Every structure is written in structure tokens, then in C-alpha cells.
Amino acid sequence: MKKLETEANYDRADGCEPPNRRGRKGVFLALVTVAFLGLLFGLGYLPRAARSRQLAAEARGQQQQVPSVTVVPAREAPAEINISLPGTIQAEIETPIFARADGYIKRRLVDIGDRVSSGQLLAEIDSPELEQQIREAEASLRRAESAFRQAQAAHQQALANLSLAEVTAKRWQVLVEKGVLSQQDGDEKRAAYEARRADAAAAEANVQAARDNILAAEATLQRLRELQSFRQVRAPFAGVITTRNVDVGTLVSAGSASSLREMFRMAQIQMLRVFVSVPQSEAPHIRAGLPCSVEVEEYRGRRFPGRVSRTSNSLDPQSRTLLTEIRMPNPAGLLLPGMYATVHFRLRRESPPLVIPAGAFRNTSKGPIVATVGEGARVHLMPVKLGRDYGAEIEVLEGLKPGQRVITNLTDEVAEGVRVRPVSPPKPTVAKGGGPTQ
Numbered sequence: 001m002k003k004l005e006t007e008a009n010y011d012r013a014d015g016c017e018p019p020n021r022r023g024r025k026g027v028f029l030a031l032v033t034v035a036f037l038g039l040l041f042g043l044g045y046l047p048r049a050a051r052s053r054q055l056a057a058e059a060r061g062q063q064q065q066v067p068s069v070t071v072v073p074a075r076e077a078p079a080e081i082n083i084s085l086p087g088t089i090q091a092e093i094e095t096p097i098f099a100r101a102d103g104y105i106k107r108r109l110v111d112i113g114d115r116v117s118s119g120q121l122l123a124e125i126d127s128p129e130l131e132q133q134i135r136e137a138e139a140s141l142r143r144a145e146s147a148f149r150q151a152q153a154a155h156q157q158a159l160a161n162l163s164l165a166e167v168t169a170k171r172w173q174v175l176v177e178k179g180v181l182s183q184q185d186g187d188e189k190r191a192a193y194e195a196r197r198a199d200a201a202a203a204e205a206n207v208q209a210a211r212d213n214i215l216a217a218e219a220t221l222q223r224l225r226e227l228q229s230f231r232q233v234r235a236p237f238a239g240v241i242t243t244r245n246v247d248v249g250t251l252v253s254a255g256s257a258s259s260l261r262e263m264f265r266m267a268q269i270q271m272l273r274v275f276v277s278v279p280q281s282e283a284p285h286i287r288a289g290l291p292c293s294v295e296v297e298e299y300r301g302r303r304f305p306g307r308v309s310r311t312s313n314s315l316d317p318q319s320r321t322l323l324t325e326i327r328m329p330n331p332a333g334l335l336l337p338g339m340y341a342t343v344h345f346r347l348r349r350e351s352p353p354l355v356i357p358a359g360a361f362r363n364t365s366k367g368p369i370v371a372t373v374g375e376g377a378r379v380h381l382m383p384v385k386l387g388r389d390y391g392a393e394i395e396v397l398e399g400l401k402p403g404q405r406v407i408t409n410l411t412d413e414v415a416e417g418v419r420v421r422p423v424s425p426p427k428p429t430v431a432k433g434g435g436p437t438q
Contacts, residue, residue, distance in 0.1 A: 067413045071373050071405040071422040072360075077352040077395060083345050087276035087294070087326070091267035091337040093237060098262055099252035100230035103127030110264070112244050116235045122264060125231040125252060134224045141217035148210035155203035158196070165189075165196035227254075239268040242337070267337055272330045274306060276343045277321035281388065285347040286311055286324055293344045294328055296335065303344065304328055304335065353387050354396045357408045361386065361394065370400065371407040371414050379407070379418045 106126040110116060169189040176186035243265035246252060253260055274294055278286050288310055293303035306328030315322055326343060328335075335341075361368045361384065372380050387395030400406070405422065407414055414420065 066419055066421045067411070068421045068423055069371075069373070069407045069414060070409050070425050071407055072357060072425060074354045074356050074396065074400045074402060074404045074406050076402055077349075077355045079350075079352050080346060080348050081352075083282060083347060085276045085278060085343050085345070087274045087341045087343045089294075089296075089335055089337055089339040089341050090273045090275060091239075091269050092271040092273055092327070093239070093266075093268040094242070094337065095236065095266060096243075096256070096262035097122070097233065097236070097264040097266060098254075098256040098260060099125060099233070100254050101125050101127045101130055101227050102254050103130065103231065103252065105246050105248050105250045105252065108244075108246060108248055110241050110244070112241050114241045116239065116241065116266070118235055118238045120235045121232055122235055122241075123233040123246065125233065127228070127231055130224065130228055130231070134221065134228065137217065137221040137224050141214065141221055144210065144213040144217040148207070148214055151203065151206040151210040155200070155207045158200040158203035162193075162196040162200040165193040169193035230254075233263060235266060237266070237268055238270075239266045241265070242267045269330055269333060269335070269337060272328050272335055272337070273309075274326040274328060274341055274343060276324050276326065277316070277319060278311075278324050280315055280320045280322070282345075282347060283315065283322040285349070286322060286345070290345070292326060292346075294326070294335075295342045295344065296339055298339075299334065304330075306343070354400050354402060355390070355393045356396055356400070356406050358389065358392055358394045360406045360408045360410070362410050370396070371410055372400075373405045373407060373420060373422045377419055377422060379414055379416060379420055381416045 103125040104127075105123055107124040108122075109124075110120075110122050116122065169186075169192065172181060172186045172189040175181040176183055241264055243262065245261050246263045252263060256262075286308060288308055290308040292306050292308065294306050295303050306326045309325050309327040311325070312323040356370065361370045367383055368386050369381050369383050372382055374380050382399050384399030385397045387397045389395075407420070407422075408425065
């Protein structure tokens with residue numbers, strides 16, 4: 001009460017309002033000003049914001065009407081490419097071993113998997129019939145030699161008779177000329193001389209025939225003796241025994257007819273051959289001396305070096321492939337004949353084609369087509385000729401130019417002349433583990 005009375009007395013004394021009343025009036029004026037400015041801001045900004053939202057909604061509607069497509073430029077394939085083709089490993093030399101003499105297996109010294117050297121004894125054949133044939137051949141040779149000596153003696157006798165007939169004929173011819181003997185007597189002696197000369201020629205022919213019989217008998221005996229040496233079956237080269245079809249006591253026959261069974265089969269695996277069929281598209285790049293590498297599943301991650309040794313120089317009309325032979329060393333003997341292998345070639349092309357993503361083309365009744373984005377973001381469908389399929393990418397041999405933008409996500413909305421909104425594919429990001437992620 002004393003304070004109020006004091007303020008009243010103060011107001012009446014100086015004729016002014018108290019300080020707290022002036023503060024309340026200032027606050028009221030500030031509030032009125034803020035409210036007025038807020039009203040002006042609302043009247044000017046809200047219609048503009050509504051218009052902006054309307055325009056944004058219309059733009060979003062237009063964007064939704066224009067399909068969005070992912071485009072990438074067509075680019076050239078690398079000049080060097082890697083191709084992998086299936087192949088079959090074979091031994092450089094592989095041969096069956098047949099018997100050259102009839103008989104029974106007396107000893108067998110090797111079995112499958114054994115490594116043998118050249119000339120090593122593999123088996124022995126017991127051939128009693130061959131021994132008998134050799135004895136018969138020796139007897140025939142002795143008979144031929146006896147016949148030859150008889151022919152020589154007959155030839156010497158014929159020569160003696162010829163000499164006597166010649167002297168007699170000459171003497172009688174002198175007596176005929178002197179008139180002591182008649183011409184008839186002289187002619188008889190002359191005929192006897194001619195007969196003895198024919199006998200000498202025949203005897204000489206018999207000698208030659210006997211000599212030929214000796215040579216034939218010697219050849220027969222030599223052949224049988226060589227066959228006798230074939231009773232010992234030896235390795236023709238250094239290698240490994242891959243097949244064994246005989247054992248002790250097995251009856252074998254000489255020869256290699258289809259009805260006969262081979263005794264052994266040997267393979268030389270220090271150097272191997274790999275046969276691979278190269279497609280026609282890559283056949284011009286394959287030449288003798290081209291390096292390559294061979295991989296087998298059993299030694300995954302390890303590649304064995306090889307080199308093209310020769311090709312067939314002609315394509316198989318059925319498969320349109322070029323048969324190619326690759327030689328590769330196998331010093332450790334890790335690779336075995338008959339293995340399935342994958343041959344890797346690195347080829348260089350002078351005019352590499354273009355490549356596009358594998359999903360960037362569509363097959364139609366008229367052939368494959370791709371969709372490109374040209375001026376005005378309009379779609380243009382183009383027929384193309386495709387080449388090698390790499391899985392994620394595919395070659396385009398004809399129909400595109402480098403740098404043309406190709407649509408990778410073809411849908412039914414993508415048609416000729418349609419306006420689209422092209423976007424670039426997302427770039428891969430690197431995950432924390434180091435692998436790329438999309």
C-alpha cells in the first residue's frame with residue numbers, strides 16, 4: 001500500500017507515467033508488428049509455395065510418363081582375347097605290342113604301370129614248333145648244298161664231254177675236207193658237238209638253280225632264327241606299360257590281325273599331345289608355334305605350358321572346327337594320357353569388334369536388334385549381327401558404331417521413336433572386404 005501510494009504521488013508530482021507501464025506498451029507494439037509481418041508473409045509465400053508444389057507434382061507426373069532406361073556406350077573389344085577350349089591328352093607315342101612267334105608265355109617280367117627302358121625284356125615265349133622248323137630248315141639247307149655239289153660235278157662232266165666233242169668234230173672236219181670221210185660223218189660229229197654244248201649249258205643252269213636253292217634255304221633258316229629271337233619280347237622304346245593281356249602259360253600267335261589280342265600296350269608320356277577342336281571363328285589365328293597353357297581339374301590353379309605343333313589345315317565339315325595338336329612336356333609324369341583338359345589360348349585380333357552387355361539385344365523374327373538413344377532422347381531400333389558370347393557381354397560384328405548409346409534394359413515400353421530418359425548404370429562400390437558390390 002505504501003508503494004502504490006508513493007507511485008501515485010510520483011505520477012502526480014512530475015506528470016509522467018511509471019516505467020513499468022511504458023515497458024508493457026513497447027511489448028504490445030512489438031507483438032502487433034510481428035503479427036502484421038507474419039500476415040503479410042503468409043499472404044505472399046503460401047500461394048507461391050502451393051504453386052511450386054503443383055509444378056513439382058506435374059514434373060513428377062511427366063517423368064513417370066517418360067520411361068527411364070539405362071544406357072551404355074558400345075565399345076571395342078580388347079585386341080587380345082583369351083579363349084578356353086576342351087581337349088584330350090594323349091601320349092606322344094602309344095603302340096600295341098603283339099607276338100612275333102607262336103607259343104606259350106614262359107615268363108612275364110612287367111605289369112601295368114611299370115616304367116621300362118628301350119630294349120628291356122618284357123616277356124619270353126616258349127616255342128617248340130619253331131625249334132622243329134629250324135631243324136627242318138637246316139636239313140633243307142644241307143640238301144640244297146648237296147644238290148649244288150652234284151650240279152657242279154655234272155657241270156664239270158658236261159664241260160669235259162663238250163671239250164672232247166669239239167676236238168673230235170674238228171678232226172673229222174679235216175678228214176672230210178681231204179675226202180677221207182664222207183660229209184655225213186662230218187655232220188654227225190658236228191651235231192654231237194652241239195649236243196655236248198647244250199648239255200654243258202644245262203648243267204651250268206642246274207648249278208645256278210642249286211645255288212639259288214641254297215640262298216633260299218639260308219634265307220628261310222635266317223628268318224626262323226630271327227623268329228627265334230622274337231621269343232624274347234622287348235620294349236621298342238622307353239615308356240610305361242598301360243595294358244597287359246597275357247600271363248604265364250597264355251597261348252599267343254604271331255601277327256597283328258584284328259582277331260588277335262595284343263600282349264602289351266606301351267605309351268611314352270615324357271612328352272604329351274593334346275588335341276583340341278578350334279571353332280571356325282578363331283581358326284585363322286591358330287598357327288604352328290603359338291604358345292598356350294593346359295589346365296586339368298586334378299591340378300586346379302596350375303597351368304602347364306604347351307605349344308601348337310600342327311593343325312589339320314582343314315575344317316571338319318560337320319562341326320566347322322580345326323583339329324589342332326599341342327605338344328607339352330611332362331617331365332614329372334603328373335599328366336596321364338586320356339585326361340580331359342582345358343586349353344587356354346591368348347589370341348590377338350587386328351580388327352576387334354564392338355561389345356555390348358548381353359541383355360542389350362532382343363531376338364526378333366528378322367534377327368537380333370538393339371535399341372540406341374539418339375538426338376532428343378528418342379529410341380532407334382537397329383538390326384545387328386552378333387558374334388562371340390562372353391556371358392556378361394556379347395560381340396557385335398555389324399550394325400553399331402563405337403560410342404553409340406545402347407539401352408541395356410529392354411522392355412515392352414522401349415519401341416521405335418519413343419522418348420526416354422537415359423541414365424547411366426550405377427558405378428560399383430568397394431565393400432569393406434575389398435570385393436566390388438553394386
